[in-house]
Structure formats: structure tokens, C-alpha cells
Amino acid sequence: MSDGENATDDGEPDDQPPMEAARYPDGTILYPPHPLGPDGAEPVGTVDLSEYHATVVTWTSSTATPPGVREPNHLGIVEFDVDGEAVRAIGQLTTDEVEIGDTVEPVYVPELRDPDAGIREAESHSWDGYRFRPVE
Amino acid sequence: MTSVRVAGVGLTPFGDHGDRAGRDLFAEAAAAAIDDAEIDRAAVDQLAYGNFMGALAEQQGHQAPLMAEAAGLDCPATRYEEACASAGVAVKAAVEAIRAGTADLVVAGGMERMNCLDTGEATEALAIAADELYEVRAGMTFPSAYALMAQAYFDRFGGGRADLAHIAVKNHANAVPNEYAQYQREITVDDALDAPPVAEPLHLYDACPITDGASAVVLASEEYVTANDLDAPVEITGVGQGGDRLALQDRDAIAETPAATEAAEVAYADSGITAADIDVAEVHDCFTIAEAMALESLGIADSGEGIVAARDGKTTPDGDCPVNLSGGLKAKGHPVGATGGSQIAELTRLLRGDHPNSEHVADATTGVAHNAGGTVASAVVHVLEVAE
Secondary structure (H helix, E strand, O other), X not given: OOOOOOOOOOOOOOOOOOOEEEEOOOOOEEOOOOOOOHHHOOXXXXXXXXXXXXXXXXXXXXXXXXXOOOOOEEEEEEEEEEXXXXXXXXXXXXXXXXXXXXXXXXXXXXXXXXXXXXXXXXXXXXXXXXXXXXXX | OOOEEEEEEEEOOOEOOOOOOHHHHHHHHHHHHHHHHOOOHHHOOEEEEEOOOHHHHOOOOOHHHHHHHHOOOOOOEEEEOEOEOHHHHHHHHHHHHHHHOOOOEEEEEEEEXXXXXXXXXXXXXXXXXXXXXXXXXXXXXXXXXXXXXHHHHHHHHOOOHHHHHHHHHHHHHHHOOOOOOOOXXXXXXXXXXXXXXXXXXXXXXHEOOOOEEEEEEEEEEHHHHHHOOOOOOEEEEEEEEEEOOOOHHHOOOOOOOHHHHHHHHHHXXXXXXOHHHOOEEEOOOOEHHHHHHHHHHHOOOOOOOHHHOOOOOOOOOOOOOOEOXXXXXXXXXXXXXXXXXXXXXXXXXXXXXXXXXXXXXXXXXXXXXXXXXXXXXEEEEEEEEEOO
């Protein structure tokens, strides 16, 4: 994204896609959205997780990364609390200055890894997504 | 329902086989198993073959008939793919075919070539067993996935890198006399602790190597064994498979492996054993932390105790339940699509008394093999017993 179309001057994207999770009839929220939720129920709505904070459940810093992936690659599984309903997501962390239990927020990134490197098929899907940044 | 006997086992040495084709590797393992069983090739009813990344490593799909041909078999052949549990599910399919009466004699096993890819390519090829859209896009690799599991485990149960090091040290020592092992050399706890990091808290000696190799076992119905006077003292008495959501983030349990627990419960019920009956086990230690979690799923260690089992001597060769006497994936090597079959082959040798480490389990009658795919979204457990 070199044309700045997806990012404003302060680095905050102006048309970022939602970090979309699905809500099911029993209140369960799943990320990514699954076609069927608990008891085979279809989703009844969506939740944009980028509007919520999350807690770090586990994380690592990977130094042996494959082609096209930043090195080191800080990765975490985080748990969002959406009005009392827990839902987890995996994603890159903006820093390794983090501990289990810390609060983080999603920040949009237009390209999480280089789709032209290694064995990837660049046209197979999009490469943007969210990183998690500690909340001071 | 007939009982299923292991009539013969065969392995290639595990390691770097250079430019040897996959079909050549599987032919070697299958020939060894068929020789060991002393059967007529023409009598084989089916081939159940495991392979994971052959389409990337050798650009070869539709491998099963090719492998049957290489092994000199003229029978229907099916490839099973369940990531690193591919050969485990192939063996399970073979057991079920014999039990169902649709086959009397089946060759099962698997093959993987990995060293024809460089380390980065091999890491990426392995990563296709994870969720491409949500895990791999973020740059997750299997070392980092197991690191996430290890950190969650430490946070929940305690333990640390020194505990992991004892698992690696044990499995390296076990591999020393094993002629098929990739690394027939000992390491020390300090070697493991001082090795470079791969994904914290996992360092180089916490990870299994990149391996080429093949495995094969000949399974036969009890009736076939009797009618043909085969020497097949080991029986597969229990099979179980468990499943979980593919992506780690999508599970409630990150520090545990419920799919393996489910597989073990099904296999133990099938065979009529309990965890207390297990004398010896081969478990899927693709990373040291994986052995700790496997022991807990199998009931060999209590919840939160798997991490100290090696350090406390419970799983060492002279412990209550020796684990990975072959060297495990860690030191024997991990040709992913062949591993599940190699565990059955090694456990059979251990129970028959013709494994270099059989002396440590001379009175053993019951063994368990645990083979896992991905971050244990798939798991297969087999129970092997010395037939009475």
C-alpha cells in the first residue's frame, strides 16, 4: 500500500476493514466467523473486534521465520472481552515488550507478510490484518 | 472381530537421503517389512500409505499407487493425509479394514522427503498444516505455535526451559544405539540450554530435525497368521482417533491436547487397558513441550506433571514408563508422513525384544503409540500388546 490510500498521515487507516467476528444465538462469539456455531446454529450478527481491547493469553518471539515474514516475528494469542463474552484471536504483536495478562488493542496493517516471498500464492487471499499493540 | 497382528516392520534410516526419490525410500521400508513378515507380496490385499507434503517436495500427487508399484504390490492403494499424523491414520485404517473383514493382509506406513527443500521452504511447507488465513498469514510456523503452547503451559502449570532440556537429553540418549536414528549422539542439559532460540521458550534442541525417511508395517488377521504359520507375537488391540479445531486460537485449551486425550480414551476402551497398564510408549515429541502434553493426555503423567516426568526419571529407560526409547521425533527424526508408522515399528521391536533398547523393557507387555497432526488438531493412539 504505497499510495497511502489505506492510511492517513498519522498512520491510522481511514478505510480499514473490520476485524470481523460472528455472533451466534446463544451469545457465543467466534473469530474467525464460522459458518455454524454451537449446536449448528447460524450466525445472527457480527462484531468488529478492532473496537475492543484484549488480554494476552500467550505469546512468543519467533527468530526462525520463513521467507516474507519479519524477523523476529512477535506473535500472540489474545482474548477479547466483548460485553462479558470471551473470544480469542492470534496475531502479530507490535513489540516484545509484553507479558501474559497485558492489555492490547488491534492496529490495522496493510500487509502482514510479503505475499511474493516463498511458496505463497499472492492472489490466493488478502494479506492485511491486525497487529496487537500494548495499551499504556 | 478378528485380532490384528503386526507380522513385520521395516524402516529406512532416518536423515538426509539426498536426491533419493520418495518411491525409492518407501520401497526400501516396505521390502524390509515384507521380509520381516516372511509373507508373499502377492497376498497383500491393500496398501494404506501416509504422506503429507509430497505435492510440494516432489511435485508428486496420487502417490499411493506409485508407492504400491515401488513396493512390488499389486493391490488397491490409498494415501492418507493428516499432517504429521498421516501414517498413524493409515495404520488405523489398516487395522479397521482387517477387523471389518475386508482385508486379511495390509501394508501400512508412510514416507516423507523434506531435505530437498531448504529450511525456510520446509518450514513453510509444514505450515500448510495450520490455518492459512488466520495463523499462517500472521507468520505463524510450527515452532512458534508450539512456543505459544509452551508459554501457556508454563503460565498455567509452571515449569521451564530446564525441564524441556531433560526431555531432549533423554531422547538423544535413547537414540544412540538405534541404527535408524538421525542423531545417534548424546547432548547435555547445558547444550540444550545454550542453543540458539527458535521461538521462545523453544531453542534448537527443543525441536525435531528435518528428516527424510519411510516406514512400513505388515498387519495381518489372526486367522491369516495361524493359517500361514507367521511369527507375529505383537497385537494391535486398541485404536483411537481424536479431533479438535484446526487453529490454536480457536480452542479453549492451549496448554493441553484434548484431541489426544480423546484418542487415548477411545483406544484404551477399545483394548480394555487403563493408563496404569502401559509399560512403554512412543509419543509425538515434535517439540519437547509436545512430549509433556502427550504424557498428560495418555494418562502416563497427571495434569501439570508431564513437564517434569523426564527430569524426575519417570520416563527415562530405567523409569516406571520409558518414553521414546527409539529416540523419539527429537533424535530419531521426523519424516512427517512416515512417523506414525515408525512408532508402530519401533514399539513392535521393543515388545518383541529385538530393538537395541529392548533390554530396558524386557518384561513389557503393553505399549502405546501417540501420533499427532498440527498443533494436535488430529491425534491417533494405538495400543500394542504381546499376544498371549
